[in-house]
Structures are given as C-alpha cells and as structure tokens.
Amino acid sequence: MTDRFYxxxxxxxxxxxxxxxxxxxxxMTVRREIERRTGRAVSIGAVYATLDRLERKGLVSSRExxxxxxxxxxxxxxxxxxxxxxxxxxxxxxxxxxxxxDVELGAxxxxxxx
Amino acid sequence: xxxxxxxxxxxxxxSAHPDDRAAMLGDLAEEYAERGPDARRWYWGQALRSIAPxxxxxxxxxxxxxxxxxxxxxxxxxxxxxDLRYAVxxxxxxxxxxxxxxxxxxxxxxxxxxxxxxxxxVVLDPxxxxxxxxxxxVGPEYPRLGRELSFWEVISPAEYLDIRxxxxxxxxxxxxxxxxxxxxxxxxxPERVFSAFWYGDAxxxxxxxxxxxxxxxxxxVERGERVAVxxxxxxxxxxxxxxxxxxxxxxxxxxxxxxxxxxxxxxLVYGTDxxxxxxxxxxxxxxxxxxxxxxxxxxxGATLAQANAExxxxxxxxxxxxxxxxKEYAGWxxxxxxxxxxNVSMLRPAALVLLGAVGxxxxxxxxxxxxxxxxxSAGRRREVAVRAALGASRGRVVRQLLTxxxxxxxxxxxxxxxxxxxxxxxLAAFLQTLPLPIPGDVRLNPRVLAVAAGIxxxxxxxxxxxxxxxxxxxxVQGALKSDGGGSIGSARRHRMQRVFVxxxxxxxxxxxxxxxxxxxxxxxxxxxxAGFDARGVLTMRLTLPREKYAPxxxxxxxxxxxxxxxxxxxxxxxxxGSQFAPMTFQRAQLEIEGRxxxxxxxxxxxxxxxxxxxYFRALGVPLRRGRVPYxxxxxxxQPVAVINEEAARRLFxxxxxxxxxxxxxxxxxxxxxxxxxxxxRNAGLDRPPQPEVFSSVRQALGQNNQxxxxxxxxxxxxDPRRLLPLVRREVRALxxxxxxxxxxxxxxxxxxxxxxxxxxTLTLTLFGLFALALAAVGIYGVVSYAVSERTREIGVRxxxxxxxxxxxxLMVRQAMLPVALGAAAGAAGAVALGRAMGGILFEVRxxxxxxxxxxxxxxxxxALAASYLPARRASRLDPVAALRA
Numbered sequence: 001m002t003d004r005f006y007x008x009x010x011x012x013x014x015x016x017x018x019x020x021x022x023x024x025x026x027x028m029t030v031r032r033e034i035e036r037r038t039g040r041a042v043s044i045g046a047v048y049a050t051l052d053r054l055e056r057k058g059l060v061s062s063r064e065x066x067x068x069x070x071x072x073x074x075x076x077x078x079x080x081x082x083x084x085x086x087x088x089x090x091x092x093x094x095x096x097x098x099x100x101x102d103v104e105l106g107a108x109x110x111x112x113x114x
Numbered sequence: 115x116x117x118x119x120x121x122x123x124x125x126x127x128x129s130a131h132p133d134d135r136a137a138m139l140g141d142l143a144e145e146y147a148e149r150g151p152d153a154r155r156w157y158w159g160q161a162l163r164s165i166a167p168x169x170x171x172x173x174x175x176x177x178x179x180x181x182x183x184x185x186x187x188x189x190x191x192x193x194x195x196x197d198l199r200y201a202v203x204x205x206x207x208x209x210x211x212x213x214x215x216x217x218x219x220x221x222x223x224x225x226x227x228x229x230x231x232x233x234x235x236v237v238l239d240p241x242x243x244x245x246x247x248x249x250x251x252v253g254p255e256y257p258r259l260g261r262e263l264s265f266w267e268v269i270s271p272a273e274y275l276d277i278r279x280x281x282x283x284x285x286x287x288x289x290x291x292x293x294x295x296x297x298x299x300x301x302x303x304p305e306r307v308f309s310a311f312w313y314g315d316a317x318x319x320x321x322x323x324x325x326x327x328x329x330x331x332x333x334x335v336e337r338g339e340r341v342a343v344x345x346x347x348x349x350x351x352x353x354x355x356x357x358x359x360x361x362x363x364x365x366x367x368x369x370x371x372x373x374x375x376x377x378x379x380x381x382l383v384y385g386t387d388x389x390x391x392x393x394x395x396x397x398x399x400x401x402x403x404x405x406x407x408x409x410x411x412x413x414x415g416a417t418l419a420q421a422n423a424e425x426x427x428x429x430x431x432x433x434x435x436x437x438x439x440x441k442e443y444a445g446w447x448x449x450x451x452x453x454x455x456x457n458v459s460m461l462r463p464a465a466l467v468l469l470g471a472v473g474x475x476x477x478x479x480x481x482x483x484x485x486x487x488x489x490x491s492a493g494r495r496r497e498v499a500v501r502a503a504l505g506a507s508r509g510r511v512v513r514q515l516l517t518x519x520x521x522x523x524x525x526x527x528x529x530x531x532x533x534x535x536x537x538x539x540x541l542a543a544f545l546q547t548l549p550l551p552i553p554g555d556v557r558l559n560p561r562v563l564a565v566a567a568g569i570x571x572x573x574x575x576x577x578x579x580x581x582x583x584x585x586x587x588x589x590v591q592g593a594l595k596s597d598g599g600g601s602i603g604s605a606r607r608h609r610m611q612r613v614f615v616x617x618x619x620x621x622x623x624x625x626x627x628x629x630x631x632x633x634x635x636x637x638x639x640x641x642x643x644a645g646f647d648a649r650g651v652l653t654m655r656l657t658l659p660r661e662k663y664a665p666x667x668x669x670x671x672x673x674x675x676x677x678x679x680x681x682x683x684x685x686x687x688x689x690x691g692s693q694f695a696p697m698t699f700q701r702a703q704l705e706i707e708g709r710x711x712x713x714x715x716x717x718x719x720x721x722x723x724x725x726x727x728x729y730f731r732a733l734g735v736p737l738r739r740g741r742v743p744y745x746x747x748x749x750x751x752q753p754v755a756v757i758n759e760e761a762a763r764r765l766f767x768x769x770x771x772x773x774x775x776x777x778x779x780x781x782x783x784x785x786x787x788x789x790x791x792x793x794x795r796n797a798g799l800d801r802p803p804q805p806e807v808f809s810s811v812r813q814a815l816g817q818n819n820q821x822x823x824x825x826x827x828x829x830x831x832x833d834p835r836r837l838l839p840l841v842r843r844e845v846r847a848l849x850x851x852x853x854x855x856x857x858x859x860x861x862x863x864x865x866x867x868x869x870x871x872x873x874x875t876l877t878l879t880l881f882g883l884f885a886l887a888l889a890a891v892g893i894y895g896v897v898s899y900a901v902s903e904r905t906r907e908i909g910v911r912x913x914x915x916x917x918x919x920x921x922x923x924l925m926v927r928q929a930m931l932p933v934a935l936g937a938a939a940g941a942a943g944a945v946a947l948g949r950a951m952g953g954i955l956f957e958v959r960x961x962x963x964x965x966x967x968x969x970x971x972x973x974x975x976x977a978l979a980a981s982y983l984p985a986r987r988a989s990r991l992d993p994v995a996a997l998r999a
Contacts, residue, residue, distance in 0.1 A: 027137055027138060031141070041159075046164065048171065074139055074140030076140060077137035
C-alpha cells in the first residue's frame with residue numbers, strides 16, 4: 001500500500017466515529033454516533049460495507065464481543081482504529097487543509113446559463 | 115418485548131455478507147429493543163436501505179483479492195465489483211425508478227409463473243398416470259334423445275362387453291362405477307369412503323403398478339369375490355402404513371373383505387379411496403341400464419382418430435343388432451376422448467383465456483420496463499458522454515450500463531420468484547379444498563419461472579443496453595453540447611416511447627375488456643333466480659348399506675330421521691330426496707303412454723328425482739297445478755309423479771299433463787302425473803333448466819339407498835351450518851355406524867358450480883387493473899419526460915403569453931395521440947378476445963358495446979389523469995427559470 005492515498009468522505013466519517021467511540025465502537029454505536037453528529041440518516045448496511053472495506057485496508061480491526069438476549073444471542077463485533085487508520089485520517093485532514101488554505105469562495109454563483 | 119419484523123430481518127440476512135450477518139442483525143435487534151413506538155418503521159427503513167450496500171459489499175471482489183495498486187491492472191473481477199457498487203449507488207439515487215422497475219418485473223414474473231403453474235397442474239397435465247394422452251374415456255351420443263356426448267354413467271355392461279370384445283386399438287378397457295361404502299378395520303368405527311367398482315383390473319389401464327399387492331383377477335371380478343384395494347392415503351391414515359396390509363381383513367358395509375392391494379401415492383381416481391370388483395352379470399342386466407364409465411388405454415402406435423373410427427363401427431354393429439328393440443340406438447355414436455380432455459373440458463376455456471391474458475401481462479411488463487429504462491436513459495446521456503470523453507472505452511461504458519440493467523433485472527427476478535413461490539403454494543393449498551375431479555397437484559413449475567424470468571430479464575437488459583449503445587456512438591461532442599433537447603437521439607427515443615405507450619394502452623384495453631366481460635357475466639349470474647329459496651338450506655348425503663337395510667327399510671329410516679331432525683330447535687323444515695338443484699345427476703329416457711316413440715324425432719329425457727313429502731315446501735318450490743304426493747300414495751298404491759313446468763312444456767306441448775302416465779323404463783311401472791311445480795335451475799345457474807320428474811321415495815321401492823337430507827334453518831337461527839352437530843346427533847341416535855357426508859348448503863352447491871368462473875373473473879380483473887396501472891405509469895413517464903425535455907420551449911411559450919390552460923392542453927393532447935391509436939388497436943383485440951371467450955360468458959355477448967365502452971372510458975380517464983399531472987407541472991413553470999435551465 002502506498003502512502004499517497006486519501007480517504008473518501010464516508011470512510012472518514014466512519015473512521016472518525018470509531019475513533020470517537022474509543023474502544024466502544026460496534027455497528028450500532030458507530031451508526032448512531034454518525035447519525036447524531038451529522039444529522040444524516042445512515043443505514044446499518046452502509047456502515048458495515050464501509051467498515052469491511054476499512055478493515056481490508058488495515059485501517060481498523062475487529063474482534064468478536066459479547067452477546068446479549070436483546071441481540072437474539074448474536075455477538076457484537078467491536079472495531080478499533082489501527083495505526084494506519086489514524087495516519088490515513090491525518091493525511092486526509094492535512095490534504096484538505098492545504099486545499100482549503102486561502103480559499104475565498106465569495107457568493108455562490110447563480111445556476112448556469114449554458 | 116416484540117420481535118423485529120421477520121420479513122425485514124430475512125431481507126437483511128439474505129443480503130448481508132455472511133461475515134457481517136450476525137453482528138448486523140444483532141446491532142439492529144439491540145437498537146430495536148431500545149426504540150419507542152416507531153421501532154418497526156425504523157427497522158424497515160434500516161433493512162430496505164441496507165440491501166443495496168449489503169449486496170455491493172458482498173459482491174465486492176476485493177474482499178478476496180488484494181487491492182491492486184495500479185488501476186490499469188484492474189482485473190475483470192475488480193471491474194465487476196466497481197461496476198456493481200456503482201450500479202447499486204446509481205439505482206439508490208433514483209430509488210423510485212428502481213423500485214418501480216423491480217416491482218413491475220416481479221409482478222410480471224410472479225403472475226406468469228403462478229397462472230401457468232396452476233393451469234399446468236389443473237388443466238394441461240392433471241393426472242399422475244404415465245402417458246396420460248393414451249388414457250381414453252368412451253361415451254355415447256344419442257341424437258334421438260337429444261342427448262349430447264357424455265362420459266358419466268352412460269354405458270351398460272352389455273355395451274361395455276361389445277366394446278371390449280371388438281376394439282383393437284384400445285389394448286385395455288375397463289368399466290367402472292362409483293359410490294359410497296363404509297369401511298372399518300378389525301375393531302373400529304366405520305367410516306364412509308368414496309369408492310370405485312371395477313369391472314376388471316384398473317392398474318394396467320391406468321398404467322400404474324400397485325404400491326403393495328395387486329389388482330383384481332378375472333376370476334375375482336366374475337365371481338364377485340370379497341377383495342379390496344385401498345388408496346395410499348387411506349392405508350397411511352387408517353391403517354398406519356402397515357407393511358403387512360395385503361391379506362388383512364377389513365369390513366366393507368359390515369361384510370368381511372380381504373385387502374389384496376394398495377394404490378401408489380397420488381393415484382386416485384376421482385378421490386376414491388376404496389376399490390372393489392364389480393360383479394355385474396351382463397346377461398341379467400338390461401342393455402339400457404347404463405350406469406358405468408368406460409376407460410381404455412390406446413395401444414402403442416394407435417391414434418385417437420383410429421380408435422374413434424373403430425368405435426363408430428362398433429356402434430353401427432350394435433345399432434343393427436339391437437336398434438329394433440332399443441330406439442335410442444338410431445344414429446347413436448360412440449366417442450373416445452382423452453381422459454384429461456373429459457375432465458378438464460369445463461375448465462379449459464377459462465384456463466386458456468387466463469394463459470392468454472398472462473402472456474399479455476408479460477408482454478406489457480417487458481414494454482413497460484423498456485419504456486422506463488428508455489425514459490431514464492435521457493438523463494444518462496451526458497454522464498456517459500463525459501466518461502467517454504475522459505477516455506473510457508465503449509466496451510467499458512457498455513459494461514457499466516449493462517451491469518446496472520442486470521442488477522435491476524436480478525432484483526426484479528428474485529422478487530418475482532419469491533412472489534411466484536408464495537402464490538403457487540397458497541393456491542395449491544386452496545385448490546386442495548375444492549371438490550375438483552382431478553388431484554389438483556399444483557406446484558411451482560421451475561421451467562415456467564425460468565422462461566418468464568428469462569424473457570423479462572432479457573427485456574430489461576436489452577433495453578438497458580439500447581440507450582447505452584446509442585449513447586456510446588462516437589458522437590461525443592454532440593452529446594456533451596446537448597442539453598437533452600433537440601438531439602436526434604432524443605427524437606428517436608421519444609418516438610419509441612410513444613410507440614410503447616400505444617402498445618401498453620392496447621394491451622391494457624384488451625385485458626380490461628376481457629375482465630369486464632367476465633364481471634358482467636358474473637353479475638348476470640348472480641341475478642339469476644334459482645326458482646326456489648336457496649338460502650339457509652343445509653344438505654348432506656347418507657348412503658344406507660344394502661347389507662344392513664332391506665329396500666323396504668330405506669324410506670322409513672329417512673322418514674324417522676326427518677321427524678327427529680324436524681324437532682331440533684332452529685329447524686324450520688326437513689325433507690329428503692335423491693337430488694336437488696343444482697346437484698342433479700340422475701336422468702332417464704321417458705316413455706309417455708299412448709305415444710309411439712318410434713315416430714317421434716326426439717325421445718323425451720328428464721331428471722328423475724325421488725322426494726319425500728314436504729320436499730317442495732321445504733325448498734320453497736311453488737306448486738302450479740294439481741297436487742304433490744301425500745301419505746296415501748303408498749308403495750302399494752298407483753305410483754304418482756309431479757313434473758316441473760319445463761317438463762310440462764316440452765313433454766306435453768299444448769296439452770294438459772295432469773292424468774297422463776309416463777315411465778322411465780320399458781318394464782317399469784307407469785306413473786300418473788298429478789301435479790306441476792315451478793321450474794328450478796336444476797342444472798346450475800348458468801345452464802338452461804331441464805325437464806324434471808319427481809316421484810315419492812315411498813313408491814321407489816327402495817331402489818335408491820343414497821339420499822340427501824335437506825334441512826331448512828329458521829332464518830332467525832343464523833348460519834344453517836350450525837345445525838350440523840345437532841343433525842349428526844340425531845343420525846347417531848338412529849344408527850351409530852351411519853356416516854353423514856357431502857355436507858354443504860344449497861347456496862354453496864351453486865357457488866361451487868360457479869367456482870371456475872369466479873376464479874377466472876377475479877384473475878382476469880386483477881390482470882386488467884394491473885395492466886391499467888402499468889399503462890398509467892408508462893403514460894406518466896412519457897409526458898414527464900416530454901415536459902422535462904421541452905422545458906425551454908414551454909418557457910418561451912409562456913413568456914410569449916401562452917396561458918396555463920393552453921400549455922396543459924398542448925401537453926395532454928400530444929400524450930393522447932398514442933393513447934387513442936393504442937385504444938383503437940386494443941378495441942379490435944378486445945372484440946377478438948370476446949369472441950374467443952364466448953364459451954365462458956353468460957348472457958353477455960363477446961362484443962358487448964357497454965363493456966368495451968366502459969373499458970375505453972376507464973382507460974381514457976386514467977390516461978388523462980396520468981398525463982395531466984406532469985402537464986400541470988409544465989404549465990406552472992416559471993418562464994425565467996425555464997429559459998435558464
């Protein structure tokens with residue numbers, strides 16, 4: 001894996017949620033954390049699809065956790081941020097900051113006159 | 115604590131990657147438990163929105179492959195993964211489109227598979243016998259009696275022996291009859307079972323081998339030995355599947371019998387559970403005592419036409435030999451038909467109409483999906499052009515669009531398969547409860563599912579691809595510059611869409627008109643007067659075993675039973691009789707005193723019904739003239755008869771029937787006509803009433819041991835079925851071993867007779883409405899698209915002073931052109947369909963203008979509404995915004 005790749009938007013969001021939850025991150029908490037902070041409805045399927053991808057890239061890792069009756073006896077899967085994940089977040093953040101530096105957007109341009 | 119919705123959970127579990135499944139379901143269950151009253155809705159939202167990412171994640175190939183660093187080295191699998199994810203994302207962005215397309219596909223596939231599976235199991239291939247096409251029933255047609263071809267209780271033993279001895283093309287022939295017997299094991303209570311009596315061994319004719327033991331030997335048949343074959347299901351249910359069943363003793367109507375065989379599973383002939391040898395001795399039975407069916411198996415290499423030619427010769431020989439004595443032989447014919455034909459002929463017209471209709475629906479679905487995809491491709495032109503400009507190869511772009519179509523098609527196909535499976539299972543269970551002459555073995559036909567899914571999926575892919583090919587023609591610049599309007603591609607697309615709308619409207623009109631004709635027939639049928647008060651009468655049949663009841667004891671038993679049941683609270687009247695409208699099956703040729711049958715063109719035929727006193731009063735059949743039989747008409751007195759008005763009209767035209775005498779056989783007693791009663795719909799509501807002759811059970815000399823008990827409930831007592839346990843108790847009090855069966859109300863008997871018609875009506879009407887909905891979607895799509903494409907033009911018109919009403923009219927008028935053309939074509943098709951449906955219509959002509967007019971009006975209204983909505987949007991455009999767009 002090269003050092004020169006940046007995270008997609010939803011990947012960042014999910015990684016940040018895992019980071020915020022600091023060890024208490026599993027599917028349900030990650031999903032809720034994103035919904036609460038972004039105000040955006042997020043489906044559990046999208047969360048898992050992204051977590052799977054992040055895990056394959058080595059940015060997060062997961063372990064099987066406890067199962068409870070209200071889960072129908074199904075085990076939790078806990079996710080924690082890996083070093084590579086933290087680096088990827090930093091790198092993306094730096095990249096964005098560099099891109100944002102000194103940007104003046106002004107008033108939004110009116111819709112096209114093509 | 116409530117459980118999450120099962121179906122939503124199932125959808126999630128199916129779509130999720132196996133590694134994620136448990137954790138994901140667990141997470142949702144945990145959160146579900148914490149949520150408040152909206153938990154269910156929330157769960158469904160989660161499930162539905164998770165399907166797409168789940169599928170994308172699941173089929174992403176990189177789960178198994180290392181991510182390639184060099185994008186140029188992407189493998190086919192990786193490309194597929196990318197395409198899949200992209201496809202899912204695109205479809206999600208336009209969820210309404212995806213849902214509509216998938217639902218349309220699913221309904222088309224589901225409906226086609228369900229209808230074909232049912233028609234296949236019920237009409238095309240209903241019997242579990244090998245080579246069912248070689249199994250032939252033989253029946254006579256008597257022009258002298260005005261009696262049409264029939265295959266039930268129509269052949270006498272002497273005639274059967276003629277056929278068996280002279281036929282070469284039928285390698286096996288067997289005669290049989292059906293009835294009821296009470297069977298019991300060594301020491302248990304008897305049970306009434308439907309039975310068949312065979313003049314020979316049924317197994318080789320049917321072409322099946324017994325599961326255990328054997329059939330009847332010639333000797334057992336000739337001597338009338340007490341041997342029995344039982345059905346597989348009776349063997350399992352009653353005798354616990356005893357492997358030593360052959361040789362076991364059972365009692366049949368109280369007599370000891372030995373079981374010699376067990377039928378293989380599913381080999382039921384008309385649901386008969388018990389087979390006995392029939393010991394008919396032809397020399398003792400008159401040639402015109404016709405109570406048997408004849409079943410034969412065609413010799414290998416012989417055709418049905420050959421068999422029929424041979425049967426015609428046999429009939430001629432019989433006519434020459436016996437025509438002088440038996441007048442009905444003049445010009446008679448013997449006809450062979452396949453057993454399947456004979457049994458499903460009444461269902462076939464309805465079934466074929468449904469098959470045709472479902473074919474139309476499938477076609478409509480294809481057109482609709484094509485139309486939806488085409489409308490959508492408008493929005494994709496630029497996107498694809500951009501990708502092409504950025505260097506995507508044509509193949510790569512086509513593959514991407516193809517992936518999208520396939521994902522959509524597979525989604526629709528999977529939903530359709532689920533629908534088909536569910537529908538077929540539900541219908542099969544329902545069919546088992548109907549009194550059909552066939553096993554009713556309906557199961558999902560995988561070939562049909564494959565064909566239906568194949569056709570629709572292919573249509574989806576094809577039309578998903580058509581715009582892809584159009585878009586990826588080398589004219590990248592044109593597409594980039596285009597704003598969607600005015601390009602050549604768009605004109606062609608628009609034209610194609612309008613053709614689609616025309617086709618949809620035509621198909622929808624045909625289906626709607628067909629459904630309308632059936633609905634009108636059905637309503638007409640509902641209004642037919644049965645000729646008596648059919649409401650609130652409970653009926654059941656009892657067969658008194660001849661072994662136990664002497665002929666003279668039969669009428670007294672029923673009389674006693676009627677008196678006891680009459681005393682039950684809630685019972686208003688009780689009667690009994692050998693048949694009632696519409697459960698009529700006994701009819702005979704009559705001889706009228708003083709009239710020479712030989713000189714008449716048509717010999718008189720009527721239903722012959724034995725009745726108790728009070729039969730007409732209990733059923734509410736009005737007495738028109740004379741009197742009904744009463745107690746003085748005992749078994750020693752002059753036999754008397756009552757005829758219905760139809761019989762008076764046909765048998766005694768212009769004469770007074772009272773005092774005339776008639777009889778049902780050459781040797782029988784004369785019956786004097788003493789009264790005339792009103793005509794009932796004795797052959798079913800949709801058949802013309804038949805002449806009927808009633809005589810008293812008392813004067814029948816015990817000939818009939820199977821009678822119906824008719825119990826009219828007090829209207830205040832509610833559902834007459836609630837009387838059943840009380841009636842059963844009275845039967846048990848008289849004879850604890852006497853079963854009661856064929857329990858139904860008169861209304862149910864009429865409804866059962868109309869069952870296939872009702873099913874066809876319901877199905878075709880549903881199809882018609884579905885077609886209407888599809889057409890509406892198609893029209894809406896076309897007009898919406900036209901509006902979006904002509905936004906600027908409309909803006910100019912409004913800016914130049916066009917009023918909202920004018921703009922609306924313009925858009926609607928343009929949309930209505932293909933609708934009108936389609937309706938014209940559809941009307942022609944509807945008339946053709948109506949003509950083909952003639953056989954299943956009732957008092958409605960196939961070209962009924964009212965039905966066709968209503969269908970056109972309904973379709974027109976829906977089409978107007980569907981085009982008005984987007985047209986109104988167009989008329990409200992802000993000209994400034996529209997010009998900038």
